[in-house]
């Protein structure tokens with residue numbers, strides 16, 4: 001990285017705003033569904049209310065919720081209360097509003113580690129058992145907390161292989177993980193089955209519902225066939241779900257919930273170490289944007305259950321339309337049976353290298369998401385992808401034709 005000269009004089013506002021727009025020229029066209037992750041959209045109305053609420057609380061700091069900004073504290077409690085309701089949490093459960101899925105997962109892992117330390121007395125070796133499809137945020141947590149991660153291959157249907165997970169458990173296992181759904185294949189793991197294993201072995205179970213949590217129960221109401229995945233499953237002790245993904249709230253906003261006060265307490269920090277007095281936060285970070293709290297509160301109240309149900313209905317219909325289009329392209333097949341709106345598209349024909357198909361999509365102005373095992377195109381689709389369907393299918397079909405005859409090796413690398 002080279003140094004940029006610190007400007008000696010400021011520049012006018014209009015010039016800067018123009019410059020910002022101009023800088024966008026080289027960016028991917030997310031507004032028209034050409035980006036398969038990173039941004040999420042429901043309707044323009046939802047985006048507008050989120051922005052307006054964010055701006056209304058642009059300056060306030062949610063770290064000050066306890067002492068200065070009672071409004072933010074109230075909104076935060078209401079947002080978390082809605083999550084407790086949605087995820088069938090029992091009396092005594094509580095949650096924390098965080099800056100993202102990774103932070104929610106870090107806190108869940110810390111909770112498991114510290115709850116176990118309290119039980120066993122002090123430090124000892126500890127491991128996490130997860131399907132290979134679980135998010136790398138668990139490994140980040142393990143790096144930070146010096147834990148071992150045991151990633152277990154998934155079953156042929158790409159869901160967690162519950163028997164293999166059970167075989168990986170030993171006396172030092174502190175947490176099992178299931179995803180609802182997992183990012184690579186978009187399938188919801190069999191949480192009740194993992195829960196049975198967790199209870200049998202006396203190990204905690206975390207459900208990572210970061211990508212689908214806020215629509216998954218609505219999908220079940222609409223007839224999706226996956227089973228219960230939240231606190232309705234007795235073994236689940238914690239659950240992460242991102243507001244800034246399928247909650248359609250502005251970034252940064254995620255939630256993590258704990259079944260009981262002991263687990264919640266073990267996640268947080270209560271430090272009495274410096275000249276200013278006690279420093280107690282439930283979050284990993286200190287300063288947090290008040291705007292994100294206000295925006296989450298506003299979006300949840302703007303949509304209500306009915307609003308989310310309607311968006312979920314559209315998401316599921318959109319996925320089915322994409323699947324129907326894919327089935328008409330010779331040699332392509334959806335990987336597994338996606339439960340929500342994440343799709344991985346692989347090849348049933350060894351002559352088609354999906355990474356070459358991805359090269360063709362890049363050349364046509366799409367950012368192709370990638371899966372390595374099996375090689376597949378990957379899309380985490382929100383309603384931004386609804387109008388893009390026909391163009392996407394047309395370009396995939398053309399890229400498949402090219403890939404069949406291509407001789408050069410694929411250029412794509414699965415790096416996120």
Ligand SMILES: Cc1ncc(COP(=O)(O)O)c(C=O)c1O
Pocket residue numbers: 099100101102103105135137179181182183208209210211242254
């Ligand atoms: C299943 C799952 N968990 C956790 C995360 C991490 O979320 P974030 O990027 O908000 O930290 C992601 C991100 O895509 C995810 O797909």
